[in-house]
Amino acid sequence: MVCHFTNAVMPMSSSSKGDLRTFVRIDFPDKERLGPGKMQLLEHIRATGSISAAGRAMDMSYRRAWLLVSALNTMFATQVVDSQRGGKQGGGAVVTEFGEELLRRYHAMQQRVDTALTSDFEWLNSNRRHS
Amino acid sequence: MVCHFTNAVMPMSSSSKGDLRTFVRIDFPDKERLGPGKMQLLEHIRATGSISAAGRAMDMSYRRAWLLVSALNTMFATQVVDSQRGGKQGGGAVVTEFGEELLRRYHAMQQRVDTALTSDFEWLNSNRRHS
DNA sequence: TGGCGTTATATCCTTAAGAATATAAATCCA
């Protein structure tokens, strides 16, 4: 499994120190990854009740959004997003309770990394070639 | 800046918990990244005194190895690898003192992440679809 | 001087990721 902690300018919940922002990315042993993209998409799905609307909100093709959701659903033993087609609005998608827990976990990991690596990020930032 | 903590089967110094191994990857605001690939290459350069030998040891094309070293040298204010061509062995490369400190920092970050995210990795591992 | 091994590049090719597009399929509602 692989886990990335990203520190960049991104419109995601993250704590900043100086001009740095951090977020988490995790890669599983095979090739599947779990990062801010899928988590943000998950939040948009929760907000809109639709994969396509969430994709549009992130300026992402529906195909890609659907692939991300599909990956999420296949990489965990429990369903992360439930979707249905047809019906009044043509269909929709909801984040499962497991998906909600995954989001909470993800944010908690973010917090833990922020605090654990504060000094490292400061060192990296002060030693990196700015601009 | 982006930081990845990767947990996968890889021949790198990393602590394992269960069948998981973690390592760190960092992405800077632009597009430059710092992860196990460059760090491992750095260790091979230290061991062999040569970019090409380090690349061969990692089964990596010289072009790629050189690009990674070039990226390392341009993303930090201080040189990470010093190289020279010509001479007895045809040339060579050495990891600078800053490069050594970078390696130490990287390993320290690995340690910190390992301890900070133990419970999260356990949760992810127990909830992921195995196989 | 010429050979050797390495750094330093450029050029071309292959491949994988994602965008664009198209089309079923489902289900409600007018």
Added chain:
DNA sequence: TGGATTTATATTCTTAAGGATATAACGCCA
């Protein structure tokens, strides 16, 4: 019944990353 909207999926195209290859440049040494 047909339209509207979304899920689900296939197909084609574009683009970016890396591999393969070639070639200078460099400086020791035989």
